Amino acid sequence: MSSLPESKHPFVEFYGPKVETEGDSLIQRLRASGLATYQTLGLPTKRWEEWKYTDLTSLSKKSFSKPVQYSGDVSQGPLFETGDALTAVFVNGFFREDLSSISDAPAGVAIDSLAGMETVPDWAEQVLASSSAPEDHSVLALNSALMRDGVVLRIGADIKVERPIHLRFITTATDDAPNPSSFLRNTVLVDQNASVTIVESYKGSDDADYFTSTASQFVVLESATVRHIKLQKEGVGSTHLATQMVSLSAKSSFGGFYLSGGSAVSRNEIHGTFGGEGAHLQLDGVFLGAGSQHCDNTTFVNHAVPSCTSSQVFKGVLDEQSRGVYQGQVTVAKDAQQTDGRQLVKTLLLSDQAEIDAKPELKIFADDVKCAHGATAGDIDDEQLFYLRSRGIDEVTARALLVEAFLTEVLERLEDQKIREFCQQQIVSWLDAHGRGARNVG
Amino acid sequence: MLEIKNLQAAVDGKQILKGVNLTINAGEVHAIMGPNGSGKSTLSYVLSGRDGYEITEGDILYKGESIVEQSPDERAASGMFLAFQYPLEIPGVPTMTFLRTALNAQRRARGEKELDAVKFLKLVRGKAKELQIKEEMLKRPLNVGFSGGEKKRNEVLQMSLFEPTLAILDETDSGLDIDALKIVSDGVNMLRSPERAMLVITHYQRLLDYIVPDQVHVLADGQIVRSGGKELAKELEDSGYGAIVPNAA
Numbered sequence: 070m071s072s073l074p075e076s077k078h079p080f081v082e083f084y085g086p087k088v089e090t091e092g093d094s095l096i097q098r099l100r101a102s103g104l105a106t107y108q109t110l111g112l113p114t115k116r117w118e119e120w121k122y123t124d125l126t127s128l129s130k131k132s133f134s135k136p137v138q139y140s141g142d143v144s145q146g147p148l149f150e151t152g153d154a155l156t157a158v159f160v161n162g163f164f165r166e167d168l169s170s171i172s173d174a175p176a177g178v179a180i181d182s183l184a185g186m187e188t189v190p191d192w193a194e195q196v197l198a199s200s201s202a203p204e205d206h207s208v209l210a211l212n213s214a215l216m217r218d219g220v221v222l223r224i225g226a227d228i229k230v231e232r233p234i235h236l237r238f239i240t241t242a243t244d245d246a247p248n249p250s251s252f253l254r255n256t257v258l259v260d261q262n263a264s265v266t267i268v269e270s271y272k273g274s275d276d277a278d279y280f281t282s283t284a285s286q287f288v289v290l291e292s293a294t295v296r297h298i299k300l301q302k303e304g305v306g307s308t309h310l311a312t313q314m315v316s317l318s319a320k321s322s323f324g325g326f327y328l329s330g331g332s333a334v335s336r337n338e339i340h341g342t343f344g345g346e347g348a349h350l351q352l353d354g355v356f357l358g359a360g361s362q363h364c365d366n367t368t369f370v371n372h373a374v375p376s377c378t379s380s381q382v383f384k385g386v387l388d389e390q391s392r393g394v395y396q397g398q399v400t401v402a403k404d405a406q407q408t409d410g411r412q413l414v415k416t417l418l419l420s421d422q423a424e425i426d427a428k429p430e431l432k433i434f435a436d437d438v439k440c441a442h443g444a445t446a447g448d449i450d451d452e453q454l455f456y457l458r459s460r461g462i463d464e465v466t467a468r469a470l471l472v473e474a475f476l477t478e479v480l481e482r483l484e485d486q487k488i489r490e491f492c493q494q495q496i497v498s499w500l501d502a503h504g505r506g507a508r509n510v511g
Numbered sequence: 512m513l514e515i516k517n518l519q520a521a522v523d524g525k526q527i528l529k530g531v532n533l534t535i536n537a538g539e540v541h542a543i544m545g546p547n548g549s550g551k552s553t554l555s556y557v558l559s560g561r562d563g564y565e566i567t568e569g570d571i572l573y574k575g576e577s578i579v580e581q582s583p584d585e586r587a588a589s590g591m592f593l594a595f596q597y598p599l600e601i602p603g604v605p606t607m608t609f610l611r612t613a614l615n616a617q618r619r620a621r622g623e624k625e626l627d628a629v630k631f632l633k634l635v636r637g638k639a640k641e642l643q644i645k646e647e648m649l650k651r652p653l654n655v656g657f658s659g660g661e662k663k664r665n666e667v668l669q670m671s672l673f674e675p676t677l678a679i680l681d682e683t684d685s686g687l688d689i690d691a692l693k694i695v696s697d698g699v700n701m702l703r704s705p706e707r708a709m710l711v712i713t714h715y716q717r718l719l720d721y722i723v724p725d726q727v728h729v730l731a732d733g734q735i736v737r738s739g740g741k742e743l744a745k746e747l748e749d750s751g752y753g754a755i756v757p758n759a760a
Contacts, residue, residue: 450599451562452599453601455562455583456598457601457613458583458584458587459559459584459592459593460587460613460616460617460669460673461584461587461588461613461614461617461620462612462613463582464582467584470604470612474602474603476603477602477604478602
């Protein structure tokens with residue numbers, strides 16, 4: 070227990086129990102140093118450059134329930150139906166073997182729950198220690214201090230995993246935990262020349278004020294390919310803070326797609342680092358906001374070595390008083406020649422009160438690079454709207470059609486057709502829920 | 512079919528139409544000519560119900576009923592069609608999806624059965640062939656990457672699909688070379704029928720060599736200043752607007 074004022078360090082009282090913190094395994098040390106960092110820094114404030122647009126002060130005024138295991142029924146169905154996926158389900162931050170299907174993982178795929186492992190293998194400890202995020206990262210430090218469970222996944226060399234691996238994270242209010250908090254940590258190692266699709270989905274009660282802290286670390290070895298899809302549709306009152314860390318070896322490829330539509334306050338922060346030449350990182354996102362939602366997308370891409378490519382397209386649709394943030398920092402080191410780094414953020418503001426802070430940023434120290442960035446924001450085009458309406462399409466349908474058309478550019482970057490269709494459905498149901506819908510397309 | 516009575520309209524508080532009177536009967540093709548800034552495009556937008564074009568006086572009767580309170584989509588469903596001077600590009604909306612959505616929206620609004628995918632495809636293919644539109648073009652996003660001629664042909668394709676009873680053609684000849692003009696005009700002429708009225712808006716007489724009107728009106732400073740037969744267009748071509756319209760270049 071901490072004696073520090075709760076307003077600066079919420080959650081600190083969740084640290085412990087002792088069994089999880091004593092000893093000198095790497096995880097235990099990580100937790101202890103996470104706590105120390107978090108106690109020094111506290112939660113981010115708007116005075117921090119990287120948190121200028123996202124205010125977490127509301128967190129310190131709330132009272133969340135300590136993470137407790139829940140083994141009862143979960144009424145909510147899966148957010149995303151992946152018929153043949155290998156599924157690992159976590160409820161209120163803890164693995165639920167009874168709801169999961171990881172036991173039939175194919176050869177070459179090792180998948181476990183962090184809390185369920187008697188000893189964490191060396192490779193997983195190394196992945197955990199290899200964070201591509203900075204050390205003074207208080208949100209990640211908080212996650213390190215309090216991490217309870219998550220997936221520990223390794224794809225063996227040359228293994229091409231056909232079935233997607235679906236990590237489902239569900240939060241549900243219970244008698245023990247009316248305002249649940251979860252601290253999830255996923256550890257993923259993809260060996261040389263392997264290939265895998267990993268879907269992370271987050272969903273929770275709309276009637277609970279809950280907190281999700283999640284961090285995922287991906288180490289992608291030489292010539293391996295990872296497709297990562299994160300679908301965030303948390304309950305409307307929740308706070309969701311995610312940190313994604315990606316380390317890429319030579320000739321490897323990581324394609325991330327991030328759909329954010331839930332939570333009162335959410336931030337998806339991605340740190341990508343190139344450690345070998347010829348690697349490719351693609352980060353795409355769709356963020357949808359309504360009511361007074363706040364949705365932050367922050368990316369840091371570090372071209373530390375030559376001849377790598379990164380490409381980002383983020384598109385947001387913001388209605389009512391919602392607010393979106395895109396901060397993207399691409400850094401090209403002095404020696405990282407022949408870098409190609411691109412970022413584009415476009416936002417459709419459907420109401421006068423909606424707001425976007427878009428800040429694509431390039432820090433280039435090399436001289437032989439191709440880099441580009443762009444940002445646009447605007448309302449639905451009046452002339453396009455009139456053109457559709459003059460053809461007999463009613464205003465509501467025409468608007469929905471134009472919003473979908475706006476998002477097509479980024480959805481087309483999703484290779485997997487099933488996942489693309491799912492994302493399209495999510496967007497359509499979002500449009501329906503926000504009064505733009507009643508679609509009659511076709 | 513169409514009866515425009517003392518129509519006065521303003522955009523951003525500026526009076527553009529200052530009392531237009533015009534009657535077009537079924538089966539007739541009327542042309543409106545006029546110098547730049549005379550209010551030609553405003554008239555087409557007011558007739559099709561575009562937001563921001565405020566009717567300050569007068570009325571528009573279509574099939575005997577006032578339509579000034581109707582939305583653009585209601586007007587389209589009741590049989591009005593505006594061929595745009597500059598058809599809009601809409602990336603992300605496939606042309607086929609657009610055509611089917613629009614046609615079925617109109618049919619629904621009229622209480623007719625929607626066309627299923629097979630019937631629709633057959634219909635579009637037939638119409639597209641008549642207008643020398645390649646099927647590949649229909650797979651592209653709406654008007655994206657289309658040449659000027661392709662865009663105008665796409666407008667005529669829509670007209671032939673929707674089968675309007677009143678078609679308004681706004682500067683259909685702009686941006687077209689002679690070959691494209693001929694294809695587009697042939698398409699329009701094919702749609703001439705005793706049940707259909709057309710209003711052709713143009714700056715140049717050239718188009719009227721291909722789409723021959725029954726009547727020609729000259730619009731200047733928001734009013735029709737002269738009306739006549741098709742020979743009026745020729746007269747304008749020879750003498751210029753200056754001879755008819757005071758203060759016109």
